[in-house]
Amino acid sequence: MQDYKTLGRKFIVAIGILACLGLYSCSDITNHKTLFFAHSLPITHPVHKGIVAMQEALNEKSGGKLQIKIFPDGQLGTEREVLELLQIGSVAMTKVSAAAMSSFAPEYRVLGVPYLFRDSEHMFNVLEGKIGKELLEGGSEFLLRGLCFYDAGSxxxxxxxxxxxxxxxxxxxxxxxxxxxxxxxxxxxxxxxxxxxxxxxxxxxxxxxxxxxxxxxxxxxxxxxxxxxxxxxxxxxxxxVPDVVVVGTKFWDTFSDTEKKWLQEAADESVKKQKVYWKENVxxxxxxxxxxxxxxxxxxxxxxxxxxxxxxxxxxxxxxxxxxxxxxxxx
Missing domain, CATH: 3.40.190.170 (Bacterial extracellular solute-binding protein, family 7)
Incomplete structure (x- = not known):
């Protein structure tokens, strides 16, 4: 029975996105694009607040030309289901645990190793350096490009x-x-x-x-x-295990260099705010x-x-x- 429910949800989402893409395909006229961002957390969660910070930064940087519409609380499915929707191009973005990403991009498995990081400072030195960048970009092979890591504590x-x-x-x-x-x-x-x-x-x-x-x-x-x-x-x-902000390559590959810059910069800026939200929330x-x-x-x-x-x-x-x-x- 669950399979039918999942298929039904994906169909409904796909129809909704197609309606949105009616506007997207007319971007030369409307001069803006809307990216659907789905995740499973409540709006009170510090990770959701980080996503809102990204939404606001992107709107400001692009002058409203590139916008994010957030669907929290698992409205569009579980982490795995939404990642699959990214792969087929029905949803643009999501936030998932690195553990969920490991089912799609195997190298993310390393981030789930118990007691791998000495502390949060060590973790972010890794995630915001060469290793983290390689992990984020490596997901593109599986149609899932990482933009940044969010603090998900211990x-x-x-x-x-x-x-x-x-x-x-x-x-x-x-x-x-x-x-x-x-x-x-x-x-x-x-x-x-x-x-x-x-x-x-x-x-x-x-x-x-x-x-x-x-x-x-x-x-x-x-x-x-x-x-x-x-x-x-x-x-x-x-x-x-950190959280990962992911954009589907079916969307990413259609962006201009300027749009990619806007989105990446908005993601990077949101990381700083999300860390503060996380600490306060803990x-x-x-x-x-x-x-x-x-x-x-x-x-x-x-x-x-x-x-x-x-x-x-x-x-x-x-x-x-x-x-x-x-x-x-x-x-």
């Missing part, structure tokens, strides 16, 4: 019953993860039972104890209201969690690091991945 476990003080505490627990093999391997290696599930289904799954917990960053834990159900948050910070989120009587625990990370080493070692068997990881470690 992911930690939140659970219904008790902290995850050590990996042993995950034994017998079903933990929701993204539909990403590395995330699945990580939870399983730590001793839990990884349960891939759509983000929009998670609140109900937690309420009904279909799963025992999940893992995510502070802003997502708060804006999803999962903290209403899960009262134990263990800050093991097992991964720092601070506010921690206050909300404490007021909601969510208990927070900072564990010794070394047992988690040790248990997840097989993931890094497995990826290092690929010469291309080994080169990227070594470059990251040396930065």
């Amino acid at each position: 992911r930690s476990f939140y659970t219904l019953d008790g902290f995850i003080k050590t990996p042993e505490d995950l034994k017998g627990k079903k933990i929701r993860v993204m539909n990403d093999q590395m995330a699945v391997n990580m939870v399983n290696d730590l001793g839990g039972s990884a349960t891939p599930m759509a983000y929009g289904e998670l609140y109900t799954a937690l309420q009904q104890r279909v799963v025992d917990g999940a893992e995510n960053n502070v802003p997502s834990f708060v804006t999803s209201n999962h903290y209403e159900v899960c009262k134990f948050y263990t800050l093991d910070e097992h991964s720092m 601070e506010e989120g921690m206050k909300i969690l404490k007021e909601a009587n969510v208990e927070i625990y900072n564990p010794d990370k070394s047992p988690f690091v040790e248990k997840t080493k097989p993931i890094l070692e497995g990826l290092m068997k690929d010469p291309k991945m080994k080169k990227i990881i070594e470059e990251i470690n040396n930065q």
Whole structure:
């Protein structure tokens, strides 16, 4: 049944975009183009605010000639579905987790390696340097060109019953993860039972104890209201998987050099603001969690690091991945 729903959604979106393209094809007359930007987060999320900053910067730089129309809250589908819509040219842009991008552009897998980055400063030195640029541009081979990386903080476990003080505490627990093999391997290696599930289904799954917990960053834990159900948050910070702003090459390749410059500059400028929004949101989120009587625990990370080493070692068997990881470690 889900397949029919997905096909129906894609058909409706395609029809809507075709209507928009009626205006796009007349751009010589109207002198403006509108890019549909779809993502799965609520409008209160700091990543959405970063996208709004990009929207405003692009409108200003282009004098309204190149505009973004945002569709938040998963209105046009899940991360994977929207990426597929970008590939066929029905939607222009999206924001997805780098983990979701790894299903389309394999080199993004490296960003999901547990405990890969020493801290957020190290992460952004990598993402805003040579390695990050190569990853963003490399997606073009798969019709998905990255424009920039957004801060998505560090992911930690939140659970219904008790902290995850050590990996042993995950034994017998079903933990929701993204539909990403590395995330699945990580939870399983730590001793839990990884349960891939759509983000929009998670609140109900937690309420009904279909799963025992999940893992995510502070802003997502708060804006999803999962903290209403899960009262134990263990800050093991097992991964720092950034978000990626992506434009479909079916749109990008039609832009003039000037339009490409406008869009890239708007994206780059939005990164600076998004980092500020993120930091503020984390601070506010921690206050909300404490007021909601969510208990927070900072564990010794070394047992988690040790248990997840097989993931890094497995990826290092690929010469291309080994080169990227070594470059990251040396930065």
